[in-house]
Each structure stands twice: as C-alpha cells, then as structure tokens.
Amino acid sequence: MSTDMDGTVRDVAKYIQADLESLTTEMTSMFVHVIPEFRHDDAVRRLMVASTASNLAAILDMLRLSISFDDITVPPAAAEYARRFAQHDLSLEALLRAYRLGEHMFVQWVMTYLRRLELSTDEALATTSRIALLVNSYIDQVIEGLIDIYENERRRWDTRSDAARAAQVRAVLDTEGLDLVSAEKMLSTSLRGWHLAAIIWAEPGTSAPAAAGLRASAAILGAATGKAPLTISADEQTCWAWISSAGKPVLDVHRLEEELGRHPALRVAVGDPSPGLDGFRQTFRDAQRARDVAATGAAPGRALFLHAQVGLAGLLVDHLTDVRAWAGRVLGDLMRDDEATVRLRETVQVFLDARGSFTDAAARMHVHKNTVHYRVRKAEEMLGHPLTEHRLDIEVALLACAQLGLTYTRGA
Structure with missing residues (x-):
C-alpha cells in the first residue's frame, strides 16, 4: 500500500472517530430495527451498545495504527455480549448477521467521508477497496472467535440449566407425598x-x-x-x-x-x-x-419401542433367567433359534392372534392357507399337544421370545 494511501486511510479513520458516538447510535438502532433478536431489555441493550462501540473503536485503531491482524482479538464487551446472546437462547445466525450488516454500514460511512478529501475517482475507489478489505479481515477474525465463545457458553449454559431442570424433574418423579401444587411450582x-x-x-x-x-x-x-x-x-x-x-x-x-x-x-x-x-x-x-x-437387543434394527406393544415384556425383563427357563418348559423345541423354528413361532403367534383362523392368519402373513396349516401342525408336534391346551402360557412364552430374544441353541 502506498504512503499516500496510508495517510488517506488514517484521515478517514479520524473523521469517523470524531463522529463515533453518533455513528454508534446509528448502527445499534439499525440492528434493533432489522434484527428482532436485538430487541433486548435495557441491561442487555446497554451491553449491545458497548459491544458495537468496542468493535468500532478496534477497527478505527487498526486503520489508524496499522495494527497487525495477529494482534486482533474479540473485544471484551463483544465477547460478553456473545455470551449473553447464548444465555438468552438467541441464534448465533442473528449475531453473525449483525456483524455483516455493521461491516456494510461502515463501508458506506467510508465512502461518505472520502468525499471530503476531494480525491480522484481512482484514488477514492482504491482507498474504499483497501479499507473494505481490512474491515472484512477484522470481521472474519472476530467472528471466528465469537463462534467459539458463543458455542462454549451455549454448552455451558445448557449443561447448567439441564442439570437444574433434571434435578427438579427427578424430584417430582421420586418424592413421595409431593402434592400437585408443589410439583407444578x-x-x-x-x-x-x-x-x-x-x-x-x-x-x-x-x-x-x-x-x-x-x-x-x-x-x-x-x-x-x-x-x-x-x-x-x-x-x-x-x-x-x-x-x-x-x-x-x-x-x-x-x-x-x-x-x-x-x-x-x-x-x-x-x-x-x-x-x-x-x-x-x-x-x-x-x-x-x-x-x-x-x-435386551432382541430387535437391534428397531428404532421405536411403544409401551403399549411391549408392556408385558417390560414386566418380565428384570427376570430374564427365570422367564427363559419357564418359556423353555412351555415351548420345548419350539424355542430353538434356527430360522425354520423362528418362522414357526411367528406363524403360531399370528394364528393365535387371528383367533385360530387359518384364512385370516394366511392373509396377514401373505402366504397360502395350507402353509399356515402345515406350520401350525408342525408346531403342535414340537409342543406335544394342541395349541388350545395351555394357550395363554404359549402366547406369553412366544411374546417373551419375540420381544426379549429368548431362545436356546440346539443341544443346549
């Protein structure tokens, strides 16, 4: 950058510095008007103004003093405002949008003040381009830091809030004698x-x-x-x-x-x-x-478990050893884990659910009625008695096998 352009950049920065208070008000008013998330209460609004002012001051120092980008950090007021933004569950996108809108407004100010210097068109364009590049680089670097500050605070705040909320919910779930009004409070x-x-x-x-x-x-x-x-x-x-x-x-x-x-x-x-x-x-x-x-892992590919469908199995799950032994006595070889026996158990479950109708069971399984008839007779051979005997025990044992993965291998 030429010495003349260095001087021009400093001159523009001095002009803006002289009007910084009114320009800060102009910019923060724009934020409130354009971005709904910036319509804070008085305390947070003051912090927003301080954040804006500190960023503008840092940019002007960078332009006047040629500060290296390596020395640029997020101003303390801007960092605190980002943390407050996270605590209020306001979106990071809104915060970053403000920085880009502010960057655009700053460049508009630069173009306005350049007119006072009576530069040639080429000089004015070159200076505008240079300042825009410097401001953009500042904004990029500060935004990178702000994202880390916001996300860290969001995680910290969520953890603290969730811990307190979880403790309250656990108290409502576990406290005996807790009355309705106290729980609601x-x-x-x-x-x-x-x-x-x-x-x-x-x-x-x-x-x-x-x-x-x-x-x-x-x-x-x-x-x-x-x-x-x-x-x-x-x-x-x-x-x-x-x-x-x-x-x-x-x-x-x-x-x-x-x-x-x-x-x-x-x-x-x-x-x-x-x-x-x-x-x-x-x-x-x-x-x-x-x-x-x-x-239990009985249905590893399944994503949804409704108590309405697995409620009985849920009552049995704490007694798997005893339930497995009982189901083995009820089902005998019908509890083996080979593919053919699994298919027999599934057919028997559907058949019993269909109230013993071969036609209805076949329709539900999309197979021929004779296939259901054959599988039912085969299952009865393995049980050693008709399905009508000990029917309730059979249904519960089959449900336990299906929903809790209870089987035994051949020879076990």
Whole structure:
C-alpha cells in the first residue's frame, strides 16, 4: 500500500472517530430495527451498545495504527455480549448477521467521508477497496472467535440449566407425598392434564455430533403429536421428553417412525398416556420399561419401542433367567433359534392372534392357507399337544421370545 494511501486511510479513520458516538447510535438502532433478536431489555441493550462501540473503536485503531491482524482479538464487551446472546437462547445466525450488516454500514460511512478529501475517482475507489478489505479481515477474525465463545457458553449454559431442570424433574418423579401444587411450582408447568413421556437416546458408540442433537430430536416427538414437548437432557446420550395437553395425547406412530428413519442413530421408547401428577410419573415409568425391552437387543434394527406393544415384556425383563427357563418348559423345541423354528413361532403367534383362523392368519402373513396349516401342525408336534391346551402360557412364552430374544441353541 502506498504512503499516500496510508495517510488517506488514517484521515478517514479520524473523521469517523470524531463522529463515533453518533455513528454508534446509528448502527445499534439499525440492528434493533432489522434484527428482532436485538430487541433486548435495557441491561442487555446497554451491553449491545458497548459491544458495537468496542468493535468500532478496534477497527478505527487498526486503520489508524496499522495494527497487525495477529494482534486482533474479540473485544471484551463483544465477547460478553456473545455470551449473553447464548444465555438468552438467541441464534448465533442473528449475531453473525449483525456483524455483516455493521461491516456494510461502515463501508458506506467510508465512502461518505472520502468525499471530503476531494480525491480522484481512482484514488477514492482504491482507498474504499483497501479499507473494505481490512474491515472484512477484522470481521472474519472476530467472528471466528465469537463462534467459539458463543458455542462454549451455549454448552455451558445448557449443561447448567439441564442439570437444574433434571434435578427438579427427578424430584417430582421420586418424592413421595409431593402434592400437585408443589410439583407444578417446581416444574413451572401444569400437571393437571394428560401426559405422554418418551425417552430418546443415541446408540452406544454414536458420534458426538449425533449425541449432541438429542435435544433437537425431541422435536420429532412434537411433530408426531402436534404438541411442543417439555425436554431435559438426562445425560450426554439420553433425553427425556413429555407431551402434555388438556385432552389425551394422540401419537402419530407412522410419522414418528418416518422421522426416526432419517436419524438412524436414535432410539425412542414411549409410555402410555396417563393423567395428572401420578400420570406424569406413570407414563415415564412405562417409557423406562419400554427402553429396558430395547436394551435386551432382541430387535437391534428397531428404532421405536411403544409401551403399549411391549408392556408385558417390560414386566418380565428384570427376570430374564427365570422367564427363559419357564418359556423353555412351555415351548420345548419350539424355542430353538434356527430360522425354520423362528418362522414357526411367528406363524403360531399370528394364528393365535387371528383367533385360530387359518384364512385370516394366511392373509396377514401373505402366504397360502395350507402353509399356515402345515406350520401350525408342525408346531403342535414340537409342543406335544394342541395349541388350545395351555394357550395363554404359549402366547406369553412366544411374546417373551419375540420381544426379549429368548431362545436356546440346539443341544443346549
């Protein structure tokens, strides 16, 4: 850069410096008018003004004193404003947009003040280009630091907030004798209607970015119920969520499964809807039982576990050794784990669910009626008696095999 241009840049900086107070007001007013997130209360607004002023002062120092980019850091007021932005759950995109809008306004000021210097068109353009490049480089460097400050504060604030929230929720879940009014005060929400709880977790070994998306994934539950969930992060891999409403929540299972299909690392266990404070607790216990069933690994590719479908298995999951032994006595060789026997068990389950109708079972399984007839007779041979004998025991044992993965290998 030529000595003459150095001098011109300094002159422009001096002109802007002389009007800095009014220009700061102009810029902050623009932020408030254009960006809704900048419409703060008085205390945060003062911090926003201080942040803007400190950045403008740093830019002018850079232009007047030729400060190296290596020496540029985020001004303290700007760093504190970024942290406050994160604490108020305001978007990083809005903060970065302000910096770009401010950069554009600063260059407009430069062009205005250059007119006072009576430069040639080429000199004015060259000076504008030079200052724009310097300001852009400053903004880029400061933004890089701001992103780190914002994201670190967001994580820290979320962790602190979630820890307090999780403690409150656990107290409501576990404290005996807690009355409704006290529970509502602790959670700052009404517990008088209906509740539907879900546990959302990332599979073990999931990458950090996937685990970090757990809170956002609770929106999947909201989309499937049409209600915004109450959510907390129970730990780095697990999120708890409740849907609450005056009427009984309705879950769109098909939509929930579709949404989960887009997030292969996530699993969801859902309780049954239940009313009141007791219901808030019961539906969560249901979801815990459904997750216990998922933890058996009997259905590794399955993403959604509804208590309504696995409730009985959830009651048995804490007694797997005893249940396996009992199921073995009930089913005998029908509990083997080879492919052919698994197919027989599935056919018997459908047949019994179809109330003993070969035609109905065949339609459900998309096979010929004679195929169902053959498999049922084969299963009865393995049992040593007709399916009509000890039917309830057979159905429960088959359910345990299917939902808890209870089998034994040949010769075991």
